[in-house]
Amino acid sequence: MNVYDSELVAGILEKENYQRAETIETADMVFLNTCSVREHAEDKVNARLDALNALKRKHKGAIIGVLGCMAQNLKDSLLETKPYVDIILGPDSYRRLPELINQRAQKMNHLVDTKLSKMELYEGLFPANREGINAWISITRGCDKFCTFCIVPFTRGRERSRTIENIMTEAELVVNEGFKEITLLGQNVNSFHSEGNNFSDLLRAVSKIDGLQRVRYTSPHPQDFDDELIDLHAENPKICNHIHFPLQAGSDRVLTRMNRTYTKAHYIDLALKMRERIRGVSITTDMIVGFPGETDADFDETLAVMEAVKFDAAFTFKYSARPGTKAAEYADSVPEEIKQKRLEKMIEVQRTHTLYRNKLHIGExxxxxxxxxxxxxxxxxxxxxxxxxxxxxxxxxxxxxxxxxxxxxxxxxxxxxxxxxx
Ligand code: SF4
Missing domain, CATH: 2.40.50.140 (Nucleic acid-binding proteins)
Incomplete structure (x- = not known):
């Protein structure tokens, strides 16, 4: 999503005749598009900003901007601790960037716009300089799910969907440019709904584009996954037989505290249906260990779900509290060494499952x-x-x-x- 947004911003600036610099040292303006989803991501941005400050001292008049979720979430602390940052823009304010650059060049004060919008979908604006064979296309923005560990609903605002017509215009454009594959993007991609159309309707429409070979999407939410979507995967050869299906935790008690709105049984049922109905499907997932209050028994339940589904791959994370979220207020945090042990165990189990799944392909x-x-x-x-x-x-x-x-x-x-x- 952030790669897509960065290219969207590049597209906005290129329309105003700005050009990409060859190197960061020769740039007159540098914008960091940031992520707040984990503490580690924020630490990286802070380190990069300190390095840019050193560059700014050599390159007088250079403009430094912070875009995206950290801008939204941490504007006050950025203004206080990083006074050399000129522009701070939240994820719904990118259209204003050219105007703010002009104001800053006229020596106006620090410029901040982090207003969230219920409408902004960047309709009519397309990312610049996509590369490779796959083009990312954002179809929804924001999220209404409010998982208790997640900052996204606060930094990216309420969920809204683009129209199929507008998405098709962008999809046809990238296929005409030579892209073979499209990945549809959204925080919660399968809750897409627009003018009476659901996510399956959108996939059907996109898959009809001549010259397009493959359609992917990420990430769906288990609560919004239905039989229609599973059948579509099974029937439509252009819709890839890979489903990234975030589990997060395998115990109903933890899932409830996470506000994930599905049960372990519902999740397993869907995953097994996918395996049964979609030929050669691969299922990957996201997992959090050490969520507040997670006991050994809860963790064992997560391992049991892994055993039942045998994921093809998994992104595994230790829980880190995001200030401002509900889970950050939970008092029963899991000690760091237990989180670490559980993470290592989970990685080990996943390694064996990945190898098991991949070895099934030998000879195919x-x-x-x-x-x-x-x-x-x-x-x-x-x-x-x-x-x-x-x-x-x-x-x-x-x-x-x-x-x-x-x-x-x-x-x-x-x-x-x-x-x-x-
Ligand atoms: S579905 Fe949950 S984890 Fe995903 S973006 Fe929304 S709130 Fe965050």
Whole structure:
């Protein structure tokens, strides 16, 4: 979402004839687009801002701006502790950036706009300089779910959806530019609703675009996942058979305290339906360990859900309190060393499941969309299957953006290795 927003801001500035600098040292303006979802992300931004202050001392008149969720969430502390920051803009205020740059250049005071909007969808504005074979397209902004650990509803505001018509205009534009794959984005992507259309209607519409090979999306919420969407995955070959399906915790007691609005049984039922109905589906997830009040028994329940679903991959995090959220007020925090132990256990379990899932593909011929040179060798390409597995293989005559058939010979960690067979 932040990559998309950064390119949206670049698009707004390019429309005003600003140009990208070759390096940060030669830039007249530097904007950091920030994330507040975890403490670690904020720490990184603070360190980057200190480095930019050093640059600003050498480059007189340079403008430094903080955009996005941290701007929204921490404007007062930024103004107090980082007086060299010129502009602070929340996620609904990017349209005002050119105007604020002009005001700041005329030596006006620090400029701050963090008003949240119930309407702003950046309709009619498109990101600049997308790269690669996949184009991200934001379809909703904000979130109404209010999970108790999450700052997003406070930093990105209420949920609103773009119109299908406007999304289609952007999708057709990127396909005409040569993108093969589109990923639809939203904090809670499958609660999309617009003019009587639901998320499945949108997927059906986008998948009909000529020249588009694959449609992905992230992230859905289990509460809004229904049979219609599962069936659509099963029936429509353009809709990728990968579902990122955030679990967060596997105990009903913790799920309730997180305000996740689904039960363990509902989640498992949906995941098993996906495995049963969608051929070759891969299911990945997000997990938090050490949520306040999580006991050993709760954690064991989470491991049991992992065992039942055997995720293809998981993003695992230690809980970190976000000031301003409900969970930050819970008194029963889990000691750091217990969080660490649970995280290590979870990673170990997930490793075995990832390897188990990936080894099932050995001997299979899989369709791979070629993305780029592999990280380890320029004689090899890497690409992805529709189930979002990374596949590395020796180069032949194909080029980036082609679809090739690869016979899988080996699975290690998160990567599959194979040879081209067509
Ligand atoms: S669904 Fe929950 S975790 Fe996801 S953005 Fe909304 S509040 Fe945050």
């Amino acid at each position: 011929v899989m369709s791979v969309l070629v993305e780029k040179d592999s990280k380890k060798s320029k004689h090899q390409y890497q690409g992805r299957t529709t189930s979002n597995k990374i596949v590395v293989f020796n180069k032949g005559l194909e080029k980036i953006g082609d679809k090739v058939l690869v016979e899988i010979e080996e699975a290690s960690g998160i990567t599959l290795f194979g040879k081209i067979v067509n």
